[in-house]
Amino acid sequence: MTLIIPTPPPKRIIVAISGASGAIYGVRLLQVLRALGGVQTHLTVSDAGWLNVQQELELGRAEVEALADVAYPVREVGAAIASGSFQCDGMVFALCSMRTLAAVAHGLADSLLTRAADVMLKERRRLVLLARETPLHLGHLRNMVSVTEMGAIVCPPVPAFYLHPRSVDDIVDHTVARTLDLLGLAHGL
Numbered sequence: 500m501t502l503i504i505p506t507p508p509p510k511r512i513i514v515a516i517s518g519a520s521g522a523i524y525g526v527r528l529l530q531v532l533r534a535l536g537g538v539q540t541h542l543t544v545s546d547a548g549w550l551n552v553q554q555e556l557e558l559g560r561a562e563v564e565a566l567a568d569v570a571y572p573v574r575e576v577g578a579a580i581a582s583g584s585f586q587c588d589g590m591v592f593a594l595c596s597m598r599t600l601a602a603v604a605h606g607l608a609d610s611l612l613t614r615a616a617d618v619m620l621k622e623r624r625r626l627v628l629l630a631r632e633t634p635l636h637l638g639h640l641r642n643m644v645s646v647t648e649m650g651a652i653v654c655p656p657v658p659a660f661y662l663h664p665r666s667v668d669d670i671v672d673h674t675v676a677r678t679l680d681l682l683g684l685a686h687g688l
Contacts, residue, residue, distance in 0.1 A: 509539040512682065513580050513590035513619075514567065514605040515612045517599040518547025519631040522555050524656055525593035527671050528678060529566035535679075535686060541587075542567035543611045547596070573611050580615045581608075589625035589682045590615060594656065597632045597639050603651070604642035616651075622669050627681050629674065652681055 510642045512532060516525035525548075532538045533645040542564060552558050562603070564570035577584045592599060592612070599612060603626075608614035619626040628646060630653050632639060641652045654675040676688035 507537075509537050510588040510684065511539045511541065511586065512684075513541045513543070513587060513615055515542075515592045515595075515599075515615065516544040516548035516552065517592055517594065517596040517612060517635060518545050518551060519594040519596040519599075520555065521594040521629075521631050521656060522548065522551040522552060523667075524629055524674060525672050526552070526558065526563060526566065527675050528565070528591060528593050531675055531679065531686065531688065532684075533566060535684060538684065540569070542570040543573055543578075543580070543615065544570075545573050545596075545599070545610065545612055546682070571611055576608070576611055576614050578615075580609055580649065581611060581618060583618050583622045587616075587624060587628065590619045591627045591629065591678055591682070592616070592632045593629045593678065595628040597630070597642070600628060600630050600639070600642050600646065600653075603628070604645040604649075604685060620646075620651065622651045623650060627678055628653050629656050629678065630654075631656060653679060656679065660672045 532540050586637040606616045609636045658670045672688050679686045
């Protein structure tokens with residue numbers, strides 16, 4: 500008798516880019532996930548996120564969407580990633596604005612980004628928020644505590660200078676590597 504071992508399906512990761520400065524993290528994450536293989540990426544970007552992509556990276560929408568397997572408009576709240584029946588291995592906000600963090604913390608599923616995050620929390624799936632702001636006021640901190648209590652991981656993109664980074668790319672890759680670790684994805688960064 501021949502034993503047939505099925506090929507495991509690809510891991511599905513949702514990448515969301517909101518309006519915080521640092522769109523390079525989301526774009527680099529998409530590039531690395533594509534290079535890993537065996538990962539299917541689903542992308543959604545807020546309107547402010549698209550502005551940051553254009554202003555900070557001088558990239559167009561089509562260039563960024565081409566890095567993902569599937570891209571969804573932020574207002575398409577009926578998209579597959581907005582449903583708990585969409586089997587997914589994790590979601591990353593790279594980066595996550597304080598407005599988006601507040602929406603997630605308070606269950607305001609008012610866009611595809613925040614609806615997908617709400618689904619991740621209710622389904623007890625991995626949600627990583629690369630939250631960016633400084634300094635932080637008490638409302639920011641309380642929202643971070645709230646999402647953490649709900650099961651999300653708040654992972655601000657803080658540089659690790661013990662690695663002796665020589666470029667901004669080195670700093671970005673360190674955060675992307677930490678994010679992949681949190682998703683349980685093997686990598687070579």
